[in-house]
Amino acid sequence: MNETWRVSPSFPDYEVSDLGHVRRNGRLLKGFFHGGRYCVAIHRPRSQAVAVATLVAEAFLKLPSVHAAKVSHRIIHRNDSLIDNRPANLLVVPRRKYSVQDYERASEMLAGGVSARLVRLLTGVSYSAIRRYRKRTGRRPKRPPSVLDEIMAILRDYEARSGAPASTATAGDTVTASE
Numbered sequence: 001m002n003e004t005w006r007v008s009p010s011f012p013d014y015e016v017s018d019l020g021h022v023r024r025n026g027r028l029l030k031g032f033f034h035g036g037r038y039c040v041a042i043h044r045p046r047s048q049a050v051a052v053a054t055l056v057a058e059a060f061l062k063l064p065s066v067h068a069a070k071v072s073h074r075i076i077h078r079n080d081s082l083i084d085n086r087p088a089n090l091l092v093v094p095r096r097k098y099s100v101q102d103y104e105r106a107s108e109m110l111a112g113g114v115s116a117r118l119v120r121l122l123t124g125v126s127y128s129a130i131r132r133y134r135k136r137t138g139r140r141p142k143r144p145p146s147v148l149d150e151i152m153a154i155l156r157d158y159e160a161r162s163g164a165p166a167s168t169a170t171a172g173d174t175v176t177a178s179e
Contacts, residue, residue, distance in 0.1 A: 006059040011042055011050075016059040020052055020085025031083065038082045052085045053077065060087040074124075080117055093124060103133040 003017040014024050022029045022040045029040040031052055039049040053075045057063040063073060076091040077084060106125040110116060116127040 008055050009058055011044065011055075014042065014055070016055045018060060018087055020056055020083070022052060022055060033082070038085065051075070053090055056085045056087055057090050057092050061090060061092055063092055076121070103130060106130050107134065
């Protein structure tokens with residue numbers, strides 16, 4: 001498979017490929033993790049870490065610029081692999097202020113058993129932002145009923161419909177064998 005290389009608009013000395021590689025003067029740069037992001041060292045008057053996903057999005061997805069992207073956009077990896085920086089795996093979403101309803105909805109989804117990744121994709125609110133919101137406000141969503149509560153509700157419903165008790169035993173009763 002051939003890689004397509006494009007010059008980085010923000011850093012003209014560097015080229016970015018559609019497979020998420022970065023090179024300078026024909027030499028591939030080695031990536032590293034910095035601040036929870038997969039980065040490469042860009043040497044402009046001084047060295048700075050720049051996220052590979054941001055460089056790829058800028059070159060292939062028409063993101064305005066690396067510096068504007070930090071303020072105006074977020075880049076999400078669709079498969080949660082930070083080293084998979086192919087343009088097809090990147091989703092560019094605008095940054096926005098989240099309302100109380102966004103945090104509440106995301107928090108309820110998490111409490112209901114929806115995965116943190118899916119909540120982030122559906123609402124845009126990250127799990128760490130939800131934790132900060134909960135800590136700041138002291139609000140917690142109502143916990144979903146436990147499985148035992150659901151079973152007991154089904155039994156009560158059955159008793160109400162049939163008129164006969166479904167079970168006379170309670171959790172504390174002991175059963176003895178009769179002869």
